[in-house]
Amino acid sequence: QDILTPEERLWLDQQPVIRFAPAPNFPPVEFFNEDNEYQGITADFIKIIDQQLNLGQKLEIVQLKDWGEVMSEGRSRGIDMWGAAEKTVARSQYMQFTEPYIRLPAVIIVRQEFAGDGIEALVGKKVVGIENYASYEHLQENYPQLNALGVPDIEAGLRMVSYGAADAIVANNAAAIYYIEKNGLTNLKVIGESGFEWNLRFAVRDDWAPLLSIMQKSLDSITALQKRDIYRYWINLDSSDSWKFTKDYMLIAMAGALVVIVLVLFGWGWRKRAAVNMQRLTQRIEEQKKIEEELKNLATTDELTGTYNRRAILEIAQTDYQKCLDEGQPFSVLLIDIDHFKQVNDQYGHEVGDRVIRAIVNVCSDILKVKKIGHIGRIGGEEFVVLLPMIDQTEAHSVAEQLRQCVEKEPIQCIENTWYSATVSVGLASLEHSEKFDELLNRADMAMYQAKKSGRNRVAVSHELVAG
Numbered sequence: 001q002d003i004l005t006p007e008e009r010l011w012l013d014q015q016p017v018i019r020f021a022p023a024p025n026f027p028p029v030e031f032f033n034e035d036n037e038y039q040g041i042t043a044d045f046i047k048i049i050d051q052q053l054n055l056g057q058k059l060e061i062v063q064l065k066d067w068g069e070v071m072s073e074g075r076s077r078g079i080d081m082w083g084a085a086e087k088t089v090a091r092s093q094y095m096q097f098t099e100p101y102i103r104l105p106a107v108i109i110v111r112q113e114f115a116g117d118g119i120e121a122l123v124g125k126k127v128v129g130i131e132n133y134a135s136y137e138h139l140q141e142n143y144p145q146l147n148a149l150g151v152p153d154i155e156a157g158l159r160m161v162s163y164g165a166a167d168a169i170v171a172n173n174a175a176a177i178y179y180i181e182k183n184g185l186t187n188l189k190v191i192g193e194s195g196f197e198w199n200l201r202f203a204v205r206d207d208w209a210p211l212l213s214i215m216q217k218s219l220d221s222i223t224a225l226q227k228r229d230i231y232r233y234w235i236n237l238d239s240s241d242s243w244k245f246t247k248d249y250m251l252i253a254m255a256g257a258l259v260v261i262v263l264v265l266f267g268w269g270w271r272k273r274a275a276v277n278m279q280r281l282t283q284r285i286e287e288q289k290k291i292e293e294e295l296k297n298l299a300t301t302d303e304l305t306g307t308y309n310r311r312a313i314l315e316i317a318q319t320d321y322q323k324c325l326d327e328g329q330p331f332s333v334l335l336i337d338i339d340h341f342k343q344v345n346d347q348y349g350h351e352v353g354d355r356v357i358r359a360i361v362n363v364c365s366d367i368l369k370v371k372k373i374g375h376i377g378r379i380g381g382e383e384f385v386v387l388l389p390m391i392d393q394t395e396a397h398s399v400a401e402q403l404r405q406c407v408e409k410e411p412i413q414c415i416e417n418t419w420y421s422a423t424v425s426v427g428l429a430s431l432e433h434s435e436k437f438d439e440l441l442n443r444a445d446m447a448m449y450q451a452k453k454s455g456r457n458r459v460a461v462s463h464e465l466v467a468g
């Protein structure tokens with residue numbers, strides 16, 4: 001049975017084409033995927049409407065560059081219908097709108113360190129909004145005291161905030177989650193709603209009144225079940241599908257969108273749930289940050305001793321060393337090697353050997369911590385490097401001596417009632433002229449071998465080697 005009146009059907013039959021321009025990049029509402037296929041919640045509504053009205057070839061989906069172009073084409077009658085438009089006074093000059101069918105809040109997103117909550121906290125701050133988006137117009141109209149700046153898309157705006165080029169962005173939370181995940185922008189958080197809420201509607205050119213009532217009828221005839229299926233489809237969409245979002249994002253963004261749509265459709269306490277959505281976004285960002293920190297720790301930590309591994313300590317060395325070199329400050333490095341360590345392994349076993357390594361690192365780390373100087377890292381099996389930025393040779397020598405003596409005095413239990421006293425040989429090199437860090441480390445290494453050669457359990461200084 002046709003839901004249209006004979007007049008409406010006649011009008012529709014007489015239209016050769018209805019040019020429909022979606023927002024090209026407004027996930028999960030509507031967007032074009034990498035194969036330029038029209039996707040999203042609105043796209044699914046359109047599919048049902050298309051079937052209901054039997055639009056067939058009439059419906060021409062036009063892919064434009066951005067939302068600005070969608071609007072300008074609309075003004076010049078280059079297109080006839082929009083899928084997810086906010087109703088504004090300006091747009092009402094050339095568009096007519098259906099009742100809303102999606103609601104999304106615009107949230108305020110800032111960097112983690114930002115202090116303050118809500119839109120009031122943004123006075124005097126650089127706040128970005130998306131050009132040609134109703135949320136941006138709302139910001140400019142209602143908060144002229146803000147230093148608002150338009151950017152072409154959410155992604156660019158989020159990056160500006162993350163990198164410190166702007167203080168805040170106002171954007172819809174579902175899209176924000178997507179781009180935050182996509183770009184790995186883990187330093188962001190949500191501090192509240194902007195007071196603007198998208199009430200997204202279909203819109204048609206204002207001189208096509210019959211199409212408006214046709215679209216409204218068609219929307220009204222979509223059942224609650226069909227609407228639910230739309231969100232279910234998006235929820236269950238696999239990450240390998242054309243919508244190339246990560247699985248995590250799919251779950252979160254779709255859960256967010258699901259909450260949004262379901263609540264709108266069923267008229268529940270939307271505001272309360274919006275707060276939950278925001279909380280979820282902030283929580284998600286924090287979780288991701290934690291995971292990244294853990295991964296970073298894993299990548300920089302020596303598994304046996306918990307101190308820096310070779311890669312990490314050499315990376316720190318390059319930075320610290322360059323800084324001292326540039327500022328004309330002293331820099332010293334110690335290379336520490338456990339004496340006769342093979343014997344420990346041979347006599348007591350590898351496990352005890354490991355215990356000895358850990359004990360020596362602990363002794364050294366504790367001293368450095370108490371003195372609030374330097375870093376220690378394990379660069380080989382029983383070889384460690386200690387970086388001493390801002391420390392000259394004389395002071396470094398006394399640090400090295402202290403480390404050596406404390407290691408010697410530290411009793412390490414090998415087996416029951418058997419204690420072992422490890423010793424170390426230390427090579428010291430201090431920055432003397434403009435040399436590379438590798439050369440400095442090499443001098444420390446040569447000094448360490450000198451310490452071994454001259455009897456072990458001692459500190460040898462590279463300078464003395466050169467001089468002598």
Ligand SMILES: Nc1nc2c(ncn2[C@@H]2O[C@H](COP(=O)(O)OP(=O)(O)OP(=O)(O)O)[C@@H](O)[C@H]2O)c(=O)[nH]1
Binds near residue numbers: 339342343353
């Ligand atoms: N237990 C344990 N042993 C290790 C580890 N890494 C290297 N080693 C051992 O450390 C020993 C180093 O031996 P050598 O290089 O001959 O030196 P050394 O016995 O300490 O003698 P000198 O350095 O000349 O005083 C070898 O037996 C390695 O197997 C480790 O992670 N755990």
